[in-house]
Amino acid sequence: MATSTIGERATTIDVRRKRFSETYIGEWITTTDHKQLGLMYLITGFFFFVVGGMEALLIRTQLALPNGKVLDPDTYNQIFTMHGTTMIFLFVIPVLSGFGNYIVPLMIGARDMAYPRMNAFGFWLLLFGGIFMQSSFLFGQAPNGGWFMYAPLSELAAGHAFQATPHMNADFWLLGTTLLGISSITGSLNFVVTVFKLRAPGMSINRMPLFTWMILVMSFLLLFALPSLTVASVLLLLDRHMGAHFYQYGSGGDPLLWQHLFWSFGHPEVYILILPAFGIVSEILPVFSRKPIFGYTFIAWSGVAIGFLSFTVWAHHMFAVGLPSIAQAFFATSTTLIAIPTAVKIFNWLATIWGGKIRFNAPMLFALGFIAMFLIGGLNGAALAVVPFDYQITDSYFVVAHIHYVLFGGTALAVFAGIYYWFPKFTGKLMDDRLAKWHFWVTFIGLNLTFFPMHLMGILGMPRRVYTYPANLGWNDLNAMASVGAFIIGVGVILFMINIIKSLKAGQAAGDDPWDAYTLEWDTTSPPKKYNFLEIPVVRSRRPFYDKKYPDIADWKNVIKH
Amino acid sequence: MSVAHGEQVRVLEEEHGQVGERSLNWWGMVFFIASEALIFANLIAAYLYLEIRNNNDIWQLPHSNLFLPLLNTAILLGSSVSVHFAGTGIRKGNVRQLIIGLSVTIFLGACFLVGLAYEWTSLIADEHFSISSSIFGSAFFTLTGFHGLHVTIGAIFLAVCLVRATKGHFSKQQHFAVQAAEMYWHFVDVVWLFVVTLVYFVPLFR
Numbered sequence A: 001m002a003t004s005t006i007g008e009r010a011t012t013i014d015v016r017r018k019r020f021s022e023t024y025i026g027e028w029i030t031t032t033d034h035k036q037l038g039l040m041y042l043i044t045g046f047f048f049f050v051v052g053g054m055e056a057l058l059i060r061t062q063l064a065l066p067n068g069k070v071l072d073p074d075t076y077n078q079i080f081t082m083h084g085t086t087m088i089f090l091f092v093i094p095v096l097s098g099f100g101n102y103i104v105p106l107m108i109g110a111r112d113m114a115y116p117r118m119n120a121f122g123f124w125l126l127l128f129g130g131i132f133m134q135s136s137f138l139f140g141q142a143p144n145g146g147w148f149m150y151a152p153l154s155e156l157a158a159g160h161a162f163q164a165t166p167h168m169n170a171d172f173w174l175l176g177t178t179l180l181g182i183s184s185i186t187g188s189l190n191f192v193v194t195v196f197k198l199r200a201p202g203m204s205i206n207r208m209p210l211f212t213w214m215i216l217v218m219s220f221l222l223l224f225a226l227p228s229l230t231v232a233s234v235l236l237l238l239d240r241h242m243g244a245h246f247y248q249y250g251s252g253g254d255p256l257l258w259q260h261l262f263w264s265f266g267h268p269e270v271y272i273l274i275l276p277a278f279g280i281v282s283e284i285l286p287v288f289s290r291k292p293i294f295g296y297t298f299i300a301w302s303g304v305a306i307g308f309l310s311f312t313v314w315a316h317h318m319f320a321v322g323l324p325s326i327a328q329a330f331f332a333t334s335t336t337l338i339a340i341p342t343a344v345k346i347f348n349w350l351a352t353i354w355g356g357k358i359r360f361n362a363p364m365l366f367a368l369g370f371i372a373m374f375l376i377g378g379l380n381g382a383a384l385a386v387v388p389f390d391y392q393i394t395d396s397y398f399v400v401a402h403i404h405y406v407l408f409g410g411t412a413l414a415v416f417a418g419i420y421y422w423f424p425k426f427t428g429k430l431m432d433d434r435l436a437k438w439h440f441w442v443t444f445i446g447l448n449l450t451f452f453p454m455h456l457m458g459i460l461g462m463p464r465r466v467y468t469y470p471a472n473l474g475w476n477d478l479n480a481m482a483s484v485g486a487f488i489i490g491v492g493v494i495l496f497m498i499n500i501i502k503s504l505k506a507g508q509a510a511g512d513d514p515w516d517a518y519t520l521e522w523d524t525t526s527p528p529k530k531y532n533f534l535e536i537p538v539v540r541s542r543r544p545f546y547d548k549k550y551p552d553i554a555d556w557k558n559v560i561k562h
Numbered sequence B: 001m002s003v004a005h006g007e008q009v010r011v012l013e014e015e016h017g018q019v020g021e022r023s024l025n026w027w028g029m030v031f032f033i034a035s036e037a038l039i040f041a042n043l044i045a046a047y048l049y050l051e052i053r054n055n056n057d058i059w060q061l062p063h064s065n066l067f068l069p070l071l072n073t074a075i076l077l078g079s080s081v082s083v084h085f086a087g088t089g090i091r092k093g094n095v096r097q098l099i100i101g102l103s104v105t106i107f108l109g110a111c112f113l114v115g116l117a118y119e120w121t122s123l124i125a126d127e128h129f130s131i132s133s134s135i136f137g138s139a140f141f142t143l144t145g146f147h148g149l150h151v152t153i154g155a156i157f158l159a160v161c162l163v164r165a166t167k168g169h170f171s172k173q174q175h176f177a178v179q180a181a182e183m184y185w186h187f188v189d190v191v192w193l194f195v196v197t198l199v200y201f202v203p204l205f206r
């Protein structure tokens, strides 16, 4: 050994078998790199989007015509429950955390997240939690109590005569969401500490990109809202398997406790699902309007306001359960209040576009579509906050229309906008803009055709969660329209997949900064190296990369503006 | 490559003067505990909600023997002292003090769990009072059980630290695991004060 030279050692290294973590697959499995994990989150989320989408198509096939026979009642319950659960817990949250993982460290000029290994843990927990939940189909016992799993329906037995959910259906949901909850807790801890502690020199809180702001608020909401769901689920598991009585009215419990616990998670949750989408749109609009964002401070702090308020409105999901009228008045007021910071954002976005040199590339198109669709969703949400109106319309298809305008018209369009915007950064390749525009218009038409008629169905009295309906109630045409629309959305998704595959194979080289953008993630190679930046950038304004590219008109020289 | 990341973390921490007490990991632990605290906040809220909604039931244990809960409170408070003793030890670089402090704390934690188990079995066997006998039964066993689970987790956490301490993993500069375990243990103790007040003492004043 004494005579060994450096040269000899090098040969030994060359000859030895590759470690598992050095093989192609092994590298993905063992990675702790935030960019790889981000992509894995995105791919996983998109996979579950396809699963949830097929469930949606099954629902719409069953409901296309009156007296449908495609699904039997029990299967229908499982399908609609898994559709909602999959879309919320396994598509939107993973995809948004995927963007957050990939983009946030780059945006704030960090080399990785604060806890890279915990990041990997969170991803794998998510993947296995998702597989665990979907595996319930193999047993024919998928969750069937709605994505809100209301007790006492989800109890083992409610009372002596009535079998509620005697099989494992609810258990899959309760255990699955608890696993996914732990995954989200680790993810949000990571975001909070990363954003607070790893920002590049000069990037003060009020110079942080808005997407980072919104991920920060989302993470706080997850940290403080998820415990309610965990507790609700554990109590229900104790009821089901240990003989406790938390949600059993006859034995001193109270089913409304479930609703209170669930919605004090559930309402913050819907803002968890939309805030990062606000963030994506707030990044894209200024770049494609060639202007700085209008009212940065308002957008950032209205996001924080929404975060706080979202903990005070939960019982607007419970107007019909017979709360005291003083409570109803309180929750109606707080719900209406939350529309104010939301509207502030919309006006800021409009002012950002106003007078800009707009480029209608795919990301911009989807972002504009987001504003229009989210506006409709917000407005009919405000209508639902009116208690007497809600009495009439709650648990009807009107609510389904609201959900989908905010979540599909809102979050999903923003997610597509984000993919079209950042794909060049992820891969170094441009996506096909023409095909992307086709994707946009097909999706836009499909979504309005599907979800707009649902307002009318709701007003005409069609309840949600019914597996079929008789022919003589005047709902036939509207349902047929909605089903056609759903398949049009499906075509849009296929166009999107074709575009991804095509661009991966033969996309034009994108260069590092194809959009002439403003934020730090573009100030590095596409795709970025493992260490992100050769040198950690120094930040002097809200648009550090713009400053670097246009030193003569750099933002920080124009002190009055900020 | 993770070196590059670690390097940045180190530089940022040194620049902002955050070596030691308020490290990156310290912040992570703070937010984790905050989230855990909300689990108990939700449990307690559920307890109070059920009590308000249903005060026909008896919200009281079948016996009013407070000896065991008081003893257990004393044990846990004592263990907070001993875990602090362990922490001060390693902050001065004294591994022996760390090992003694951790051992005492784990022992006291085990005593607490034995006490809880004894109380549970005597309630179930002698008084026929169980999780399914009433809504108070459900609430009582769930709340104390959740807390007992957290004591168990904390004790395992401390035990891992103890093993690592005997292997010489900790020094004056490097002992975050001990710090985290200490924070967690104090948290679990504070929670107990809420639990014991709610299920044992508040009923006395009704």
Ligand code: HEM
Binding pocket: A148, A270, A271, A273, A274, A316, A317, A335, A336, A338, A339, A342, A377, A378, A379, A381, A382, A383, A384, A385, A390, A393, A394, A395, A399, A402, A403, A406, A407, A410, A411
């Ligand atoms: C402009 C602010 C909003 C207001 C005033 C509002 C109001 C409401 C109200 C009152 C309900 C209950 C309807 C009922 O069940 O009778 C509701 C349901 C719902 N909202 Fe909103 N909403 C708003 C924004 C959002 C956003 C941004 C999202 C998500 C991105 C969202 C997602 C949902 C969902 C998923 C439900 C249905 C929950 C269920 O399954 O029962 N809402 N909304």
Ligand SMILES: [Cu+2]
Binding pocket: A266, A267, A270, A313, A314, A316, A317
């Ligand atoms: Cu809500």
